[in-house]
Amino acid sequence: MENNLCIAGFGGQGVMTFGKLLATAVCDNTDYNVTFFPSYGAEQRGGTANCYLIISDREIGTPMSDILDDLVVLNQPSYDKFVSKLKMGGRLFVNSSIVKPTSDRSDIQIISVPATDIVVGMGNIKVLNIFMLGVYIGYTEIVPSESIWKSIMEKMAGKPSLVELNKNAFEQGIELGRSQK
Amino acid sequence: MAKVLMKGCEAIAEAAVRAGCRFFAGYPITPQNEIPEYFSKRMPEVGGAFVQGESEVASVNMVYGAAAGGTRAMTSSSSPGISLKSEGISYAAAARIPMVYVNVCRGGPGVGVIQPAQTDYLQATKASGNGGFRMRVFAPATVQEAVNMTYKAFDYADMDRNPVLILSDGVVGTMMEPVELPPMKSDDEIERIKESKKKISCIGHPLGERVWIKPGVWDTIMWENINKDAEKLYESWADQAExxxxxxxxxxxxxxxxxxxxxxxxxxxxxxxxxxxxxxxxxxxxxxxxxxxxxxxxxxxxxxxxxxxxxxxxxxxxxxxxxxxxxxxxxxxxxxxxxxxxxxxxxxxxxxxxxxx
Missing domain, CATH: 3.40.50.920 (Rossmann fold)
Known part of the structure; x- marks a missing residue:
């Protein structure tokens, strides 16, 4: 088993936190190997940010694969840049509030979620990444959701007032992800 | 021991601390900024010193000074920054000072690109400064290897009385992977290591038993003999390649x-x-x-x-x-x-x- 995931969006949408939380959960709670490789170009606010996450039961060779199994896109430029890298049968998780799928690819699974609209409805756009992480985990079940929640809680240790908001976003994401199967 | 998820640069810095490194000086440059950043937080916790120098040249010479005083010391940079440090590295090789440095290589030549590359190979292995000296150069492929090699590098540096280079790249430096960290050397062990270098370090000697740290002399025969000593050292590594x-x-x-x-x-x-x-x-x-x-x-x-x-x-x-x-x-x-x-x-x-x- 080797799963190649790319998470991409605007700087500030929480792409790196999404990747790090997932990588931490894999490291702390499973026997899988994992690599997290962030883009670190001369990015600026409003520019794109992306990271690659490989989860494998063998030694990991390349931390940034040319061919993706899974792709999470939170904005249009990321969709345009990465959609062609998804393998046939690959899974695309798309923030449909602000991304219009323009590609004619019919050979991939598309999990389309109006994520920005939903989290704005929750009252805080900053939980977009936690919500999408929930969607991704709910759909793929790549690691148990409890282990991800544990990593989120550890990350939020200094900000107890935000736990409820994040829990709500994560659980709604999980549910939406499961319902799209 | 449980594995922890760590970024390559941070894991290198933690490995150095655990090996007994108690002095770090550097100057910011991508993609190695997490090394000095980590040291700036970690060194005060272990009674060590972190200095952000005013330049690469200043920081490498601070390490030269700290290592000359018997302290396990390190610097790091990325390609063009390493070129600037080459003066101090050559001086350390000349004076036979044990120091460790890390190059998190970016694409060159010149200022190049900040993304990962391996364009400093010849500089690293053949001429990291003037004067025809040699160093052990380790090339990690994983964050775990970067940790193990950095930990070991301090022992080699002390054993050889010579600089050691960790030749990394932007991927190993910036990626996160689960790692098992080596044991932390105790203050006693660190003191013993320092004491063992007393004869070759400036750490307080009575008058008449002074130690000279010399990156050059005026006597041609004496310098030729120093070159010959170094040559013997370099040749002794031949069967230690990994x-x-x-x-x-x-x-x-x-x-x-x-x-x-x-x-x-x-x-x-x-x-x-x-x-x-x-x-x-x-x-x-x-x-x-x-x-x-x-x-x-x-x-x-x-x-x-x-x-x-x-x-x-x-x-x-x-x-x-x-x-x-x-x-x-x-x-x-x-x-x-x-x-x-x-x-x-x-x-x-x-x-x-x-x-x-």
């Missing part, structure tokens, strides 16, 4: 690369083996001393070609591979540069072509 050989016994194609390129090559070899191709890997872990022996163990009667993979255009690592292979089989190359990674899939397709020759 490498990984993987599935080379029956191989018709052997892929060779170091650092991140060598790691990606290993996974290409695994995929190609899965497709029934007889292919193997040689990945040097020390690039100085170079593991010539690994290439002597190849059965050249079976090998159709060697594929050199590196993130440098023009090819640099190739020069050592050629010297090791001695025209016993053709050598093909797969090169990327400019901050672009070598592709596993492209390697597999090139292996196929070479195997069908």
């Amino acid at each position: 490498w990984e050989s993987f599935m080379t016994d029956d191989a018709e194609v052997i892929v060779t690369g170091y650092g991140i390129a060598g790691r990606i090559a290993r996974s290409a070899v695994e995929i190609a083996r899965g497709q029934g191709l007889k292919v193997g890997l040689i990945r040097p872990k020390t690039v100085y001393p170079f593991p010539y022996k690994a290439y002597e163990m190849i059965d050249y009667s079976k090998v159709k070609a060697i594929l050199d993979v590196e993130m440098s255009i023009p090819a640099l690592f190739l020069e050592d591979v050629k010297a090791a292979v001695k025209e016993r089989c053709p050598i093909s190359t797969y090169l990327r540069s400019g901050g672009n990674l070598v592709s596993r899939e492209e390697m597999v397709s090139r292996i196929k072509k070479l195997a069908s020759r």
Whole structure:
């Protein structure tokens, strides 16, 4: 088993936190190997940010694969840049509030979620990444959701007032992800 | 011990702290900023010192000073910053000062690009400064290797009284992986290490028993003898090269690369083996001393070609591979540069072509 995931969006949408939380959960709670490789170009606010996450039961060779199994896109430029890298049968998780799928690819699974609209409805756009992480985990079940929640809680240790908001976003994401199967 | 998820640069810094490094000076440059950043937080916790110097030249010379005083000391930078530090590194080699430094390589020459590359190979292995000195150079392919090599580097530096280089790249430096950290050296152990260097360090001697730290002298014969001593040291490393050989016994194609390129090559070899191709890997872990022996163990009667993979255009690592292979089989190359990674899939397709020759 080797799963190649790319998470991409605007700087500030929480792409790196999404990747790090997932990588931490894999490291702390499973026997899988994992690599997290962030883009670190001369990015600026409003520019794109992306990271690659490989989860494998063998030694990991390349931390940034040319061919993706899974792709999470939170904005249009990321969709345009990465959609062609998804393998046939690959899974695309798309923030449909602000991304219009323009590609004619019919050979991939598309999990389309109006994520920005939903989290704005929750009252805080900053939980977009936690919500999408929930969607991704709910759909793929790549690691148990409890282990991800544990990593989120550890990350939020200094900000107890935000736990409820994040829990709500994560659980709604999980549910939406499961319902799209 | 449980594994923790750590970024390469931070893991290198933590490994250094655990090895007893108590002085770090550096100057910011991408993609190694997390090394000084980590030290700035960690050094005060262990009673060490962190200094952000006013320049690369200043910071390398601060390390020269700290190491001359018997403290385990380190600096780090990325390609153009390493060039600036080369003056201090050459002085440390001349004065036989044990220091460790890390180059998290970006794409060159010049200021180049900040993305990962392996374009400093010749600088690292042949001439990291003026004067014809040598250093042990370690090339990690994983965050775990970066940790293990950094930890060990301080022992080698003290043993040799010579600088040691960790030649990393932007991938190993910035990626996060689970690592097992080595044990923390106690304050007592660190004190003992310092004490053991008393005869070669400026750590307080009675008048008449002074130690001189000299990066040069006026006496030509004395300096020639110092050169000869250093030569003996460098020659003593010849059989201490380290490498990984993987599935080379029956191989018709052997892929060779170091650092991140060598790691990606290993996974290409695994995929190609899965497709029934007889292919193997040689990945040097020390690039100085170079593991010539690994290439002597190849059965050249079976090998159709060697594929050199590196993130440098023009090819640099190739020069050592050629010297090791001695025209016993053709050598093909797969090169990327400019901050672009070598592709596993492209390697597999090139292996196929070479195997069908």
